[in-house]
Amino acid sequence: MAREGGEITMEEEAPHKRSGFCSSTGIYQSLLHLDDNHRIPTRPNLDIATLVLSKFPHPDHADTRIALIDSSTDRRLTYAQLRCSVNSLAASLHHALGVRKGDVVFLLSPNSILYPTICLAVLSTGAILTTTNPLNTASEIAKQVSDSGAILAISAPEELHKLLPIGIPTIVTTRGPDDDHSWISVEEMIDGGEPLDAPTPQIAQSDTAALLYSSGTTGVSKGVILTHGNIISMMTLLKWTVDITSAQNDVFLGFLPMFHIYGLAFFALGLLTIGTTTVIMPKFEFSAMLEAVQRYQVTNIPAVPPVILGLVKNTSIGRYDLSSLRRVGSGAAPLSKEVGDRFRLRFPWVELRQGYGLTETSGAATYFVKEEEARVLPSAAGALLPGFCAKVVEVETGIPLPPYKEGELWLKGPTVMKGYFGNDEATAGAMDCDGWLKTGDLCYFDDDGFIYIVDRIKELIKHNGYQxxxxxxxxxxxxxxxxxDAAVIPVEDEEAGQIPMAYIVRAADSKLTENQVIQFVSTQVAPYKKVKKVSFIDTIPKSAAGKILRKQLVALSKNERAISKL
Structure with missing residues (x-):
């Protein structure tokens, strides 16, 4: 049919129906739906720990079903042991240390087999969990402790020195045989706690569960308020995606940091609702990851792009048996089509699926449910998860945009944060009066409802008026x-405003030159996108979640230019 009298015909409406886009509202609706076995719980008085523990295997199987394995020691915890540990620690926190509903507990630790126990025990008391990167400095940690109002800290022994100047009451996760007895340990509290005395506070889904610190959309670290309902919704969506893609006896490998929403959502909480076995790596090393896959017959690896790039380019992979691997997920940062295509060529039996989320959405927003779609659309980040809707908003005017038009991604969904803790101004800047979260990411949808993340808006390089x-x-x-590896940053330029500069990690024994890199790019992009300057570097600085730390590279480039002028 054709357009007649200004009316839209059926043929013109069909693409919008496939994309979930409504032209009258400018809103994209998710086209995915949960089945009856995966409904997001609506009961108001439900907390994360209660839900997680309720999903543990039946008692007949809980004594033998392995929940967690420490890859460095081979220590194992069954689901029955984990349940007992959570209840015992919760009882000790409540009765011995006086932790109550609404208190904030600060957790400073690398990944460990105790991490899920600590998280669930803290949440069982009704307290609020705030986690941090062990690489943070003492001053950064002091700021978060102060900002969150934490009344208790739980620290790995090697990080204890960062908390001493603060004076906050602290317990350690573990204690070696040669340590003094100045500090109570989590393990002692588990052994001394009585599971039957675990507290049973009245916790609502609307209550705050976690304060996870994120740069958000303005670049300043802020506490993201995630409610029990937010994380319960995230875990429900995770269980749905895993149940429809995985086998019952899958083994997951957990090296993503659990202080980050990605690791917390998967390994400390979400996978425990599914009954899988998770191998936990206290510290990520590429060769140790490969050894763990081989030793424990790992089938699933939730990962980040730098790890996938390593799987593509590392020359030592042939020494390991990775035949057990079935699925690799990618999140936290964009995965390029080129890397995805090369991964599938090297590991044709492995499914690779990309998703998208933020700390502000409890780590969830979009995902590829079907592997065949992920293969056909390697540049996309999946489709909106059930319960989500989105807008693509023109950055300058705020006008909603149809498919294939680039703009800022705005989101609504059950996992979207309550706001930024103690920062009404930042909350107002990130969320409008109707509850839309402004992600700060430039994106577009196609006619079938798949989303393509272009880049962070604030990281776009403005060259002669072009982005x-x-x-x-x-x-x-x-x-x-x-x-x-490579990273591109803006460098100030008097004539063009900004020019693209590339930092490059060369392959071993490579003699690649700056001019060769510039020529390689120039033959494949529009003139305004050409790289104008190249610098070689040993490693690209990245966050624990795999995001390039461009600010560090911008500072490095300024220093390099200053030195060159001397």
């Missing part, structure tokens, strides 16, 4: 056989 996405150039650079 250049660093992620696009990085993906191109990574396709070069002599480039192991």
């Amino acid at each position: 250049v996405a660093p992620a696009e150039l990085e993906a191109l650079l990574l396709s070069h056989p002599h480039i192991l």
